[in-house]
Amino acid sequence: MISGATRGKGGSGLWRHLLDYKRQNDAVMVGASRGLIETGTKDQIKELTHIGSYASHSKPLHHVHADPAKDWTSDQWADFWQDYENEFSLQKQPFTEVVHVKHGREHKHRVYSLLLPSGSCIRMDNDFIRREKLNRLAEIRTGEPILSGRHNDAVIKALEAEGKKVEAQLLRDAGLEGIRTRGKLKPQERAQQERTHIDKAGLAVIVLKGWKSFVPTVLMEQLKAHGCSLAMGDKGPIVIDQTGNVHALNRLVNMASKAEGKPPKITAKQAVDYVRGYDLPFYADIQKKGKTNDRTIPELGTGQEDYFIPADLSGSLWSK
Numbered sequence: 001m002i003s004g005a006t007r008g009k010g011g012s013g014l015w016r017h018l019l020d021y022k023r024q025n026d027a028v029m030v031g032a033s034r035g036l037i038e039t040g041t042k043d044q045i046k047e048l049t050h051i052g053s054y055a056s057h058s059k060p061l062h063h064v065h066a067d068p069a070k071d072w073t074s075d076q077w078a079d080f081w082q083d084y085e086n087e088f089s090l091q092k093q094p095f096t097e098v099v100h101v102k103h104g105r106e107h108k109h110r111v112y113s114l115l116l117p118s119g120s121c122i123r124m125d126n127d128f129i130r131r132e133k134l135n136r137l138a139e140i141r142t143g144e145p146i147l148s149g150r151h152n153d154a155v156i157k158a159l160e161a162e163g164k165k166v167e168a169q170l171l172r173d174a175g176l177e178g179i180r181t182r183g184k185l186k187p188q189e190r191a192q193q194e195r196t197h198i199d200k201a202g203l204a205v206i207v208l209k210g211w212k213s214f215v216p217t218v219l220m221e222q223l224k225a226h227g228c229s230l231a232m233g234d235k236g237p238i239v240i241d242q243t244g245n246v247h248a249l250n251r252l253v254n255m256a257s258k259a260e261g262k263p264p265k266i267t268a269k270q271a272v273d274y275v276r277g278y279d280l281p282f283y284a285d286i287q288k289k290g291k292t293n294d295r296t297i298p299e300l301g302t303g304q305e306d307y308f309i310p311a312d313l314s315g316s317l318w319s320k
Helices: 012-018 041-052 074-088 127-142 152-161 165-173 187-196 200-211 216-225 249-259 268-274 283-289
Strands: 002-008 027-034 061-067 095-102 105-113 229-232 237-240 246-248
Touching: 002 127, 012 041, 012 105, 041 061, 041 095, 041 105, 061 074, 074 127, 127 152, 127 165, 152 165, 200 216, 200 249, 216 229, 229 283, 237 249, 237 268, 237 283, 246 249, 249 268
Parallel strands: none
Antiparallel strands: 002 061, 027 095, 061 105, 095 105, 229 237, 237 246
16 A cells, blocks of 8 residues: 655645645545534634644644555554554544545545644654554555565564564565665656655556566556556556556666666666567557546535636645
């Protein structure tokens, strides 16, 4: 699974992002909430923003998204959020939740207030490593493929310290020990990742695993399991991720291989040879067909919002 989080002050940019003003999802629905008077995403974000104005910290809100590789049951979601709140001491904190549906699969966003009665905020030290640990535990619990992260050794060590020796061993058995997945992103790639919440390094690991089978159909199945697909672009095969953005197949293979310390330089021509003989759809044809967007927006706010505002405004957690 893929998850990400950031801190901010809230504001109009955040609720516009959650309500999907850029129309990047097929459906948007109100999720759970706690400790808030208002109803509807827009008003609840306004309330959380107001609550945060009393904090001593400049960024009193925590925005987290979770994107499983497959549909989770309500119990699996409940287990994930319970683990998340226990990890970061968020059990009593007010929050609002929005559910996005993209390519037939749900991912969820939650915004928590970090404000404590004292006026200080809950500390979120080392949250990247801690979220990575929670991701691996969720993959084990739900039967998803175990992905390699940037801090595998630290995650295994943390699991051992918590007495989760079985889980730690499963990560070792998956080949994660001693591996640090990290790829250097170009500025435009980093901007795309922040906009779409797709971890390119994680996607590269999935691609490399399928590539190593030397059977394109295995790679296609690996991608399909994560809501992605393979197509032919102008210069060679490309991967279309969950958000519809495209990535050159050979560049993803090179990124993940470099992170493993075994960097073969796969060219676009080699990638073309790899899929030769397989009937891949052309990306140009996919673009021509276009896409329909049967969004459903129940109870998202006042119903008076302009759903075509072209850019996030100041105050967006993603713009900070």
